[in-house]
Amino acid sequence: MTERARVVVRIALRNVRRQARRSLLTASAMVLGIALLMFVRALEAGGHVMYVESAVRMGTGHVSLEHPEYAATRDLVDRIPAEYLELATEAISAATTPDELRAVFPRVTVGGLVQSASSSIPASVSGVDPAREAPISFLRESIVEGRFLEPGDRLEAIVGVGVAERLRVEPGSRLVLMAEDIEGEIESQLVLVTGIFRTGIPEVDRGVVQLPLETAREWLALGEDATSLSAVLTSDRRTGEIARDVRARLEREGVEPGAVAVRPWWEAMPDLHAGLQADTVQTYIMLLILLAIVALAVVNSVLMAVLNRTREFGVLRSLGLNRRSVGGMVIVEGSVLALLSGIAGMGLGLAVAFGVFRDGVDISFALGDGELAFAGAIVDPVIQPVLQTGDAIAIFLIVVAIGVLASLYPAWHATRIEPAEAMKTDD
């Protein structure tokens, strides 16, 4: 650093200190802005993690394997044969570390009719493996009456509260399930209601029935086949990568993409994905507004500092500082202010998000009944803030950059001052 630069920086720093009260006011505007940004982002990230988590645990998994046509046709012709299930399970194990794989489970899901003594309704009927799904099953946590399926169950079934109400059944009641088997024949299956769940998602509570996988396979003559295979991971971080890896491994084993489609959750649940993105856009708009406020605070503060010191800039110029150095001095002042505020704001934001609200923020006061569902996912009314390190760094850098940018105009103004005129002003 040249002597001149050192002098310029020293004067700038002393000015920040001299104008301590003004600096403090600007800084607090920035600090609050940044703190709010950090907090909002942490909550948003927390909310998203929760949505995704609940959605994948409804059965789709982070990575979902299906016949590419099955979602559209719901025809058992478009299923995954047993040998592919085995290859796919191996591919998933190979593509993941034991730590990151929470569960892999096949399902048989068909559209059918559910009939009780009093009435009948259409429903999505799934054969699930209770042993494999128990650790992650969202429905298991949502049981309000009776119990979840257990290994060894044969004719037991669980139904949503809506299903139970409409069919007037309770644990112990009998139901008859009807659906087309692989030959296209309508087959029925008798089951006993053993548990009733309430997820808060209307479509699920009113239209889902689960029974043991083996029972479903026999009922529909599926042998060892299934309609889907899902992998639930411990974190969403590597979902895309793992999906690609599994796809590549299956292709190497000769499984055509036309036979099995490997999809990350955002492809398997496009509605949820779009919903989350819309939410993110909203947050970004709010962030932009906050950043604009921060920028205005800095412009205002630094400009005031310049206008109040017109005479001083005149003196500096007449002593031989050129325009660039004078402008640089103002920018240094703005930047130092922005940097200090940025650090303080970060600290405050993180402290609020992870200190005060460490146990989560209860947003149930802001939600009406039934508003807990979001594009097929579920909101726990208590949101756990999640720190996105990348975001935190980005917010910090952006705010500091704004501080620098916001001092450009005042700096330009300072360079425009004519020394002789400046020294006539009395400030």
Add this chain to the structure above:
Amino acid sequence: MSSTSGSPSTPSPAVEARGDGSAPPSVRTEDLWKTYGEGETAVHAVQRVSITIERGEFVVLSGPSGSGKTTLVNLIGGLTDPSRGKVWVAGEEVGAMSERARARMRLEHIGFVFQAFNLLPVLSALENAEFPLMLRGVDRDTRRAAVRELFEEIGLGGLEDRRPGALSGGQQQRVAVARAVLGAPALVLADEPTANLDTSASDALLGVMELLNQERHVTFIFCTHDPFVMRRARRIIRLVDGHVERDAEKEPGDLPSWVLEPVGT
């Protein structure tokens, strides 16, 4: 009236740089005008001023309040642009310089003392005084030693670490003069440097300046009403309504009666 004939033992960089033996005048103006406003309400703060001040002169600009002294000094230092005419400092035309070149000229060749002393409030007295030396890259020990020595001489010893806000008007003024003359710039432009000083403080300051003038051929241009300063000058240029009414050499110690006469007599 000039000292160009002398052989300067410690030539200032401005002149040294030319190296052709014939140093250009320290300051020259040619038909210089500065007009504020237009038409009926136009004020000619400076008009028709063509003067030449050789290196090493000790000149007083006198004249009634509002006669254009400050404006003329600002024009010479390139702090404001003329409406018409040209200014040369050490042979270089100020109007033709880039902004950076002007800044460098001020830094390397000119010391200013302003009518209001204009110290930087965030710097101590010592830091204010050493500021130009610091910008010129003089090392810390050298410049601090120079400041302390000068401060002793002009009665500021012990006030080095005070901020301007904690100095009296006269003390601030002396710091401002110290800032202007330290490092012996080729030209010192001083606007009312003794306005707030008693005779003994003025005497000390003028003593320092006269020494610089004699030993290092620093050119001094003072704007002043102070008879004490005028007495010690060797040339007095009297401005009235922006133009040169009288420009005369005199012996140091003399105080010609015309400098104090009211305008128009």
